[in-house]
Structure formats: C-alpha cells, structure tokens
Amino acid sequence: MSAGGPRSGFAGPATATKPSHDYPRIVVPPPGPRAREVVERDARFASSCYIKEYPLVVARGRGAMVEDVDGNRFLDFMAGIAVAATGHSHPRVVAAIQAAAADFLHICGSDFHYPALADLCERLARVAPGPSPKRTFVTNSGTEAVEGAIKLARRATGRTDIIAFKGAFHGRTYGAMSLTCSKVKQRAGFGPFLPGIHHVPYGYCYRCDYGKTYPECALHCVRTLEEDLFSRELSPNDVAAIFVEPVQGEGGYVLPPPDWLPALRALCDRHGILLVADEIQSGIGRTGRMFAVEHSGVEPDILLTAKGLGSGMPIGAIIATEEATRWESGAHGSTFGGNPVCCAAALATLDLVEEGLADNAARMGERLLNGVRALQDDFAVIGDVRGLGLMVGVEFVRDRETRAPAPEIVSALERAAFDRGLLILGCGRSSLRLAPPLVVDEEDVNTGLGILRQCLGEVA
Numbered sequence: 001m002s003a004g005g006p007r008s009g010f011a012g013p014a015t016a017t018k019p020s021h022d023y024p025r026i027v028v029p030p031p032g033p034r035a036r037e038v039v040e041r042d043a044r045f046a047s048s049c050y051i052k053e054y055p056l057v058v059a060r061g062r063g064a065m066v067e068d069v070d071g072n073r074f075l076d077f078m079a080g081i082a083v084a085a086t087g088h089s090h091p092r093v094v095a096a097i098q099a100a101a102a103d104f105l106h107i108c109g110s111d112f113h114y115p116a117l118a119d120l121c122e123r124l125a126r127v128a129p130g131p132s133p134k135r136t137f138v139t140n141s142g143t144e145a146v147e148g149a150i151k152l153a154r155r156a157t158g159r160t161d162i163i164a165f166k167g168a169f170h171g172r173t174y175g176a177m178s179l180t181c182s183k184v185k186q187r188a189g190f191g192p193f194l195p196g197i198h199h200v201p202y203g204y205c206y207r208c209d210y211g212k213t214y215p216e217c218a219l220h221c222v223r224t225l226e227e228d229l230f231s232r233e234l235s236p237n238d239v240a241a242i243f244v245e246p247v248q249g250e251g252g253y254v255l256p257p258p259d260w261l262p263a264l265r266a267l268c269d270r271h272g273i274l275l276v277a278d279e280i281q282s283g284i285g286r287t288g289r290m291f292a293v294e295h296s297g298v299e300p301d302i303l304l305t306a307k308g309l310g311s312g313m314p315i316g317a318i319i320a321t322e323e324a325t326r327w328e329s330g331a332h333g334s335t336f337g338g339n340p341v342c343c344a345a346a347l348a349t350l351d352l353v354e355e356g357l358a359d360n361a362a363r364m365g366e367r368l369l370n371g372v373r374a375l376q377d378d379f380a381v382i383g384d385v386r387g388l389g390l391m392v393g394v395e396f397v398r399d400r401e402t403r404a405p406a407p408e409i410v411s412a413l414e415r416a417a418f419d420r421g422l423l424i425l426g427c428g429r430s431s432l433r434l435a436p437p438l439v440v441d442e443e444d445v446n447t448g449l450g451i452l453r454q455c456l457g458e459v460a
C-alpha cells in the first residue's frame with residue numbers, strides 16, 4: 001500500500017493517460033476514513049481562508065480520472081479549476097518535468113538565460129493570435145500576470161485608469177483584486193483598492209444590467225461607454241486599458257455575444273486604450289482554439305494566460321505586442337517566474353494542445369453542450385446553458401419566468417455529484433462550470449452527463 005492510499009487496480013506506470021473507463025467507482029462513501037483524517041488536520045492547521053468546496057482528498061490522477069486516498073475514483077469535470085488541461089499527470093508532461101528537474105531547478109530567468117525560457121517566450125509570442133509581433137514575460141501564476149499587465153499598461157500608455165467588468169475575476173493580489181468584481185467576500189475588508197478602476201457591465205445577455213435584449217440592443221453595453229461614461233465621468237485619454245475575460249470564468253462561465261469583443265477592440269482603437277485579454281482560464285485550448293479571442297478574430301494588445309499552461313505546474317505569461325511592450329530592462333521581474341521545470345511542463349502542454357487536444361476540446365465541448373441542452377429540456381431549474389469548447393456554463397434558477405438565482409441547487413448538485421463520483425464546481429451566483437481536462441472522450445462525456453441527470457433528478 002502506498003503512502004497515498006491503496007492503488008486498487010489503478011493502472012500503475014504512467015504510460016497511458018486513460019487507465020480504463022471503469023471509473024467512477026465509490027468504494028466507501030466520501031470522505032472515507034483516510035480522507036477524514038486529512039480533512040480534520042486541515043481544519044485544525046490550515047489557514048481559515050481556504051475554501052475547500054467538498055471533502056475530496058486526492059491520492060493520484062490519470063487523464064480525466066482522480067482517485068482519492070480511500071480508493072474512490074472520480075471523473076473530473078473541473079480539472080482542478082480548469083488547470084489540468086492535458087489531463088492528470090500526462091506521461092509526456094511528467095517526463096518533461098522529470099528531465100528538466102534532473103538538469104537544474106533554478107537560475108532566475110529574469111537575470112540569466114536558459115533554452116527552456118527562450119523556447120517558451122518564443123513559442124507563446126508566435127502562438128498568440130493576430131499578426132503583430134509579440135514578446136512574452138513569464139510569471140508564476142495568473143494573478144502575477146495580471147499585476148504585470150497593469151504595470152505594463154500604465155507604463156506603455158502613461159495613463160492611470162483601467163476599465164474592468166462586473167462579474168470579473170482577475171486574481172487575489174492587490175492590483176488583480178482591485179479589478180475583480182465577482183463575489184464581495186473576495187474584497188470585503190481588504191480595501192482600499194487601487195484607485196482609477198471602473199467596473200462596467202459585461203456582455204451577460206441572460207442577465208442584462210440594462211434590461212435589454214440582444215441583438216435589438218445593438219450592444220448598448222459597449223456603446224454606453226462612449227455615450228455615457230466617457231462623456232460624463234471619465235476621459236478616455238486617462239484610460240490605460242480595458243481588462244476583459246473573453247469568457248467570464250469565476251463570474252459564471254458567461255459567454256458574451258459574438259460581436260461584443262470586436263466592438264470593445266474598436267472602442268479601444270478609437271481612444272488609444274490597450275485591450276488586455278485575461279485568458280488565464282479560457283486559454284490553452286480550453287475553448288477549442290488555443291485562445292478564446294480567436295473565435296472572434298480579435299487581437300488583444302496584451303494577452304494573459306496561466307492555469308492550463310503548465311498542466312498543473314505554476315506558470316503564467318504576459319504576451320504583449322511589440323508595440324505595447326514599452327518598458328525598459330529592470331522595470332519588471334520575478335525570481336521564480338519561468339522556472340525551467342515549469343517551462344518544460346508548458347512546452348510539453350503546448351505540444352499536446354496543438355497536436356490535437358484543442359480540436360478534441362471543440363468536439364467534446366459540442367457533445368457536452370448538446371447533452372446539457374437536453375437536460376435543460378427536462379429540468380426547469382436550468383435557466384441558461386452556454387459554452388465554448390470545454391468551458392460550459394449551466395445557470396440554475398428558481399423558475400424560468402423570474403430567473404431568480406438558485407445557488408442552493410448548485411451546492412446540492414456539487415455534493416450529489418461528488419457522492420456519485422463526478423467532480424464539478426459552481427461559479428457565478430448560481431451556475432455550474434463544466435471544465436473537464438481536454439483529454440475527455442465520448443464515454444467520459446456520456447458518463448458525466450448521466451451522473452448529472454441522476455443528480456438533477458434527486459436535487460431539482
């Protein structure tokens with residue numbers, strides 16, 4: 001028996017990403033005895049700010065399967081919050097990490113050179129959408145990418161203010177938290193925040209802040225920035241950047257209408273404002289393209305990525321056009337950013353995503369979306385279904401007429417799915433996010449949908 005718990009038929013060596021389709025398999029109602037022991041120690045010693053959605057205590061994972069310390073197997077439809085892009089412990093990612101670790105662990109990429117960092121900077125600069133030449137800065141996390149982008153946008157434009165969106169989540173450090181406007185508990189008691197941040201409504205058509213309907217609204221939410229905000233309150237000449245998630249993540253897996261991002265791009269161009277696409281959650285193949293902005297043909301001035309980039313290793317990036325990269329040597333840096341082991345994981349991840357995982361995400365995403373739409377036909381508590389690739393949002397309501405949010409259904413579903421061996425996660429006020437690893441196949445999607453149907457039957 002290993003330290004992490006019994007292997008219980010787990011396909012030992014990391015030669016295959018998919019051991020078998022015999023999961024999910026609940027052998028002891030979770031949390032079992034080993035899991036409870038860990039949960040209890042966390043409750044006693046881990047800082048009180050941790051969320052811990054449900055008592056999942058992981059021993060190992062392969063592909064879309066996660067096994068807990070008591071030998072229960074779960075189908076993962078949340079990928080460690082949209083991180084395990086290539087599945088859990090993909091053998092090629094693991095091999096790249098092991099080889100890099102055996103060579104050297106650290107030298108500091110901000111101050112010295114090594115091939116893996118040069119390779120990753122070049123690779124991301126080339127893969128980022130749009131014709132403009134790009135440059136890359138590598139970070140340890142999403143929030144660090146956002147911080148760097150705030151600094152770069154201010155430095156490059158000489159302007160101070162930033163526009164971000166209601167429902168946005170950009171991270172937990174001060175600049176990123178100042179841009180965040182998702183759940184009040186993420187900000188409560190932490191002020192004052194960065195000055196000069198303006199939150200405006202997102203292209204969230206199911207719950208339009210202006211009570212309008214798309215497309216009759218003619219993108220009122222974008223037009224009003226010029227017609228109202230820029231004419232009464234804020235000079236566009238003071239605005240350095242608009243930070244936008246092409247698909248809102250934490251805010252509810254919200255997909256704006258197709259012409260919304262192009263309209264924002266045009267508005268930025270009219271006023272010399274930088275468009276910063278936060279693709280920390282939506283990037284690296286998740287939506288069926290390397291980056292979500294590709295679906296609308298928009299080239300951001302700055303693109304941020306993290307989460308899926310390292311398949312679980314901590315790494316993020318700021319990819320900016322040559323034109324926007326106006327900061328001099330020493331203006332920014334990071335001790336660990338671009339660590340060689342993380343770079344190796346990212347390069348292996350990008351290979352896998354380009355070799356087929358993005359296409360698989362598009363195919364499986366469509367299957368998943370259709371499956372969830374079929375559930376919507378049968379369950380009135382599903383108010384809205386939306387998605388791009390394997391980034392599928394399901395919004396729950398008390399009734400379809402009033403669209404009153406039903407967060408209690410989301411929490412009950414999370415728990416019911418966990419008890420049956422499916423890992424899912426809520427987001428927004430009242431939504432579920434379905435974000436499996438990009439390696440899922442048809443059987444995984446069918447299995448996940450089957451469990452969701454059972455749970456809905458019980459909970460709704």
Ligand SMILES: Cc1ncc(COP(=O)(O)O)c(C=O)c1O
Nearest residue numbers: 141142143169170171249280281
């Ligand atoms: C869109 C987006 N931006 C930024 C972040 C922050 O990333 P990190 O948790 O790596 O700091 C997240 C994390 O969920 C995110 O979804």
